[in-house]
Amino acid sequence: LILATIGLHPFRASPGSTIRRAVQDYHFRAMDDARLTSAHWGLLFVLGVALIIDVMKPATLAFVMPGTKAEYGLTTTELAMLPLIALTGTTIGSVIWGYLADRIGRRASILLASVMFIGTSICGFMPSYSWNLFMCFVMGLSAGGMLPIVYALMAESVPAHKRGWLVVLHGGMGTVGGYMAASGFAALLEPIFTWRILWFLGLPTGLLMLLLNRWIPESPRYLLERGREDEARAVMARYGIILERTETPPTQAAPSHTEKRLGGLIRLFRQPYAARTFTVVLYGLGWGLVNWGFLTFLPTFLSDAGYGRSSASGLLFFSSVISIPGTVVVAWLYGMWSSKRTMILYAALTALTMVGFAFLDPDPTRANPTILTILLVSLFVASGGVISMLSPYTAEVYPTALRGSGSGLAAGSSKLGGILGPPVIASLMAISPGLALPALASAAPIALSALVLAWLGVEARGRRLEDISSAIVPGTPSDSGPGVL
Template sequence: MHNDSIDVNAELADAPVGGMHIKLGILLALMTLFDGYDTFNPAYVIHYVRGPWQLSLQQAGLLVSSGLVGFLFGAAIHGAIADRFGRRITLIGGLWITTIFSLLTALAADSFASFCALRVLTGLGLGVLLPLSTTYINELAPRRIENTFALWGVALGWAAGGAAAGLVGVFVTPHTGWQGLYWIGSLSVLLIPFVHLYLPESPKFALLRGRETEVRDILARLRPQRAHLYRTLSIGKPTTSEKAPVLALLAAPYRRLSIAIWLTSFLSLFCIFGLSGWIPTLMQARGESFGASFAFGALMQVMSFVGGLVCGRLVDRTDRPRFWLCAWWATGAVAVLTLMFFQSHWVNVACSAMAGFCIIGGQFVLNNFTATSYETRMRATAVGMELAVGRLGAILGPFIGGALQQIFGSSQATLLAIVIAAAGAAVTVRFATRSADCGCDSRSEAVEATTAMTSASKLKQELG
């Protein structure tokens, strides 16, 4: 607070984690669980349809990539929609789109063309859920644990969804066919009423729109012990301008930061989807059984959450995100390189686990790093563009992986491409800084919040 007004950024940054934080974290985790599940489940369709649909390896790769084409457009446009109309309504719309087209995939996809078309439409919803959930939770997270809190609230759900896709692939599809993956995915319809009822608008967005009554209500739910202050004191006005178009991300203060983040996301997601999309097929070629080869996808997703949590904790404690992200992707490159030279069951297990821990885990922290590097007025747009550009890499990963296998007759070239991309991500993230002439801190709102704490404490004492 400043004098007798409420500083919303300060209140959010200094808040203890309470019941409302936990409820919203669970709700976002459930939304991103369905996002992660639906994003990765095409990898488990390939086994069932490649023969009946007479697919080449490149076409098999497109089964995975098609949904990512929709994701690219969803991620690119949702930021502008969310920054204009609000986080809440955009998230709800994304969940509806994902649910409807998952159900239609189970009912109507009976050929390569129809499957890919429905996956593109599903991807429009998927392109909203993960990036906007990341934006939303970073606008609520207490400053001192923002990475850890965001990882528990978003990355846990996404990784659990990816792992669930592998488990459904192993245990359900032998009885239901590949359609069982999408029948289960459409269960997200059960989540929609709870999101409508319990998901509030982001308080920072509501503040930018001048909706003071709504801001007071949200703050009182997040920090009920201070509700009496929120009822009586005025709300401090936001210090940022209202609109930030996509081109603002390339303005002088942000140009280097944005380009470095986009390139890093492109390379990282090339690795993630190139490896995840082909991991069942690659492992079967390396001598693993059907069940074990599908389980490797689940293993990578479980380890990705652990890796993201460890990396996020290190970032929170040291405030050196670029250093730790570089270390994570470099280690992931070494893990995949090891797969090229050694072949045994335990090498497969250890290297797949380490690839998930480092490469996918690093992407979770990159999403949070992006969200905290921009102000509220442009945050959803920034995260959306990061993941939209990154999805170009995600689209190319499975497709190029299939093409390289067909050209060279083995998985070695695919693994080498992933090694090069992971090493490239380790290098490019080091350049993700604002221009030297920028007069503002990349976490300016958090810094502003911290400087407000002293006056807030004094005012609280005066008011009793």
């Protein structure tokens, strides 16, 4: 892995003012107005598989926890260390891989993440709980890599007038598909091969991604940002894009010496990007507390309610299948109505669903199955809508040079909720029966994120990426005519 990283790292000068000004001299004719070609659909298919695999890895945690608890005789507090350690790795991995995507490229980062996927299958061989914790941390480092890269690449490759609804639909289906894969494999394989078989799936999924990497082209925007014009032309030819040079004088000032020294992550917290960073981080954190803090313990709650492990996994699988139409709805609203308002709406719906869980009977064995199923479906629809919009939105509101880092930070914030959530939820479940306190504690942050988004969020629907960037960075090249990117 280290040798592969060295081999893929571009040991050349960082993009300076010359390259940045050169990018302004080019226009992508008809890129944002073009129809989707077979090359676009092929890319979306391959990235969809990558997204499913990426979501499946951490989602598997929820299904290995009951078996791990039984085999090692763990208390609820001890068990909470498993998602805590794994999601710590995922949080760190998201930030690192997002930064790497801006340094070595989107395609190269996906390749490295796939190599790490293969190594994580060793989790199934670990003899003790402490070794499981260590390997789950490594698993988290790899699983955190795919999400920010996939969305950055999609945002930079899909035409603007179709980008919003298509990327959100793609992301929503990938999220649902990842959870379906995790719950489906758990329902089919765990009763026969125990919980350890779920970790072995890292081997075939990693090999699959290595194979599919052949059909993932590099982002043309990234290539031009790095001054690799010939490679950009070759990639854009696959999409039917003509690269033209214009004589428009550059309007963006060259980066200052101080700006060149600043890493991408530091720049995200400086003006003019600080407000956008705060918005997406809080939105991701709110979702993470619901998904990784609350949803992770649902299989355990269902087991306590009298469902067998296979039945609990089957119920969650059924709920995720039923939520698929909701993914189509959120994609339509995001792309056809309003990106900002749709994100606010689904965050509010998630908070209301969590309040509904708070009113369930404290005794798990007396929980109404019908109401429980309705709440589960509502939770999958609402929270699935939240996460399916977070990464596409983040990829839209940052410029090309920071898109990977920004996407990685947003993905990391969603996992940060997993670091904070499990110990808090476990403690609340230990001191109070039922789901009332855990549900209310999870509802508050996501509700707050909706309010902050209403205050600081920006509308991205139907706008070109450069237009969104120019709204906060005066002088950034934007739309200056038909067919211009």
